[in-house]
Structures are given as C-alpha cells and as structure tokens.
Amino acid sequence: MTATESQTEVQPADPPEERPALEIPEALPLQPEDPPRVGEFWLRGRLGANAAGYLYTASDEAGRNVVVAMMTEGSADDAAARDRFVYAVDDLPEEAVLGHNDGDDDDLALWVAVGPIREDDGSSAASDERLIAERRGEEILSAVLMDRIPQIGKLRGPEFRHYWESRRRPGLFRIWPLPWPNALRPASRWALAFALLTMALIMALAVFLAWLLFRHAQPLEPEPVIPTPTNTATVTITPTTPPPGTGSTSPSISVSPSPVPTGIPTTLPSGSTGTATNPGDKF
Secondary structure, three states: OOOOOOOOOOOOOOOOOOOOOOOOOOOEOOOOOOOOEEOOEEEEEEEEEOOOEEEEEEEEOOOOEEEEEEEEHHHHOOHHHHHHHHHHHHOOOHHHEEEEOOOOOOOOOOEEEEEEEOOOOOOHHHHHHHHHHHHHHHHHHHHHHOOOOOOOOOOOOOOOOOOOOOOOOEOOOOOOOOOOOOOOOHHHHHHHHHHHHHHHHHHHHHHHHHHHHHOOOOOOOOOOOEEOOOOOEEEEEOOOOOOOOOOOOOOOEEEOOOOOOOOOOOOOOOOOOOOOOOHHHHO
C-alpha cells in the first residue's frame, strides 16, 4: 500500500509593524512659575522634580553647561531642610560646585549649580558628565527629602511625611537687576540699535518743532504792578517787535499816576469868586 504524503509549505509570519520609539526629551520646558535665571546661570528646562526641589539644565554667559538644584517653597521654609541641603552640597567635590547662593538668605530658596558639563558632541564623555551632574543633583534633593536613609527596625505607626511636601512650587528667588537677553543674534542687535536711533531722532525733531512754535510766543500774563513808597504805581509798557517792513518800534511808555486826594473840599478859598459849591444851590 502506498501512501501519498502531501507536504504543505509553511509560510513565514509577517514581521510585526515597527513603531517609532517614543523620544523622551532631554529636558521639559520651563513653567511660568520657574525662575528664568538664578545667579549667573540662565535656566533652559526641567530635568526632574520631587517634594524637596527641582533640577534644571542651565548655562552661563561663558557657555558653561550645568545642572541647577533648587529647593521648593515648602522645603525652603524648613530650617532643618535647609541645613540638610547645605550639608549635601558641602559633601560634593569642590570642583563640582560652580555656584550657589548664601545660606543666610532666609527668605530665598537655596540653589546650587553642579558641573561642569561639556558640549554635547556625541561622545560618551559628554553624556557621562551630564549623568554625573544629574546624579549629584538628585542626591542633594534626596538628602533634603531623606528618602534614601536606610530603615532601622520595623515600620510601626503612621507613615512618616514632611509637613511641607504639598508645597511644591519653586522657592522664592530674586533677580536684580532684571535679566537682559544674553543671546542676541546680529540681526537682533541691528534691529535694537535702529530702534534706539529712531527714537532719538524723533525726540530731537519734537524738541526742534516746539522751539520753532514757541520762540515768538507772548507772555500769558502782563507784568505785575509794583507800588512805590510814595503811594504811586508805575506801569511799564514794553512794545513787542513789529513784523518786518512795518516801521520802527515805538518807545516804551512809563506811566506814573499822581496821588489820589483823600477828600473833596466843600468851601472855596478866601477871596475867590465863583459858583457855589453847595449842591443845593443849583435848584
């Protein structure tokens, strides 16, 4: 007996559709409540955050890239949390701390700039420096939050929680003088210079036109009358300059009125003849 075996070819399964991997940005954009600048470092974006503070990527005017760790509003109001922040910064190598504010500013949040980080040229050294700076910033904030302290004994009772953990806004900061953009392109510089020059020309033209309009203006009020000690008043009238071709100017006039009599005589002097001075004699 013969049997015919039919062999079916097994078709290979279609490869799964390749979906593009989600690209995680290096830093999230800054929020309205984030400071644009701390010290001499301009913030570029957020790297991370927890209840103790925020991590930012920043750079200064010299082009140095750093990671800035800054306390939150709640942790900055806790004296013990501020001390833990300072102690964690003191434990870092001296060459890794590129800037920080003073711990005496009780009304401001503490921050520290950790680095340096070279420009991202695609080499492993640049990425390693950035990872090291980010790790050091995380260790500072973790020391403030005390979330990496090993547990001693068994957990009993309610869970420990800082009273300021709900106040997660960035801490208070002060910028004075106000920040000025330090990355102006040549086109922006020319536009700014042209705007300033245009404003100066407009102001000069306005002052010149005002001088032309009001150079021949008459005084709004006449000169005051100044009485003299002899009970007389002297009024000085100074003529204005006539238009060209109308003749010579008239001389100034000075009027000095005579003293006003204090009474009216009712009788004639002796030996004089004339009409009666009594008003009743007229009728």
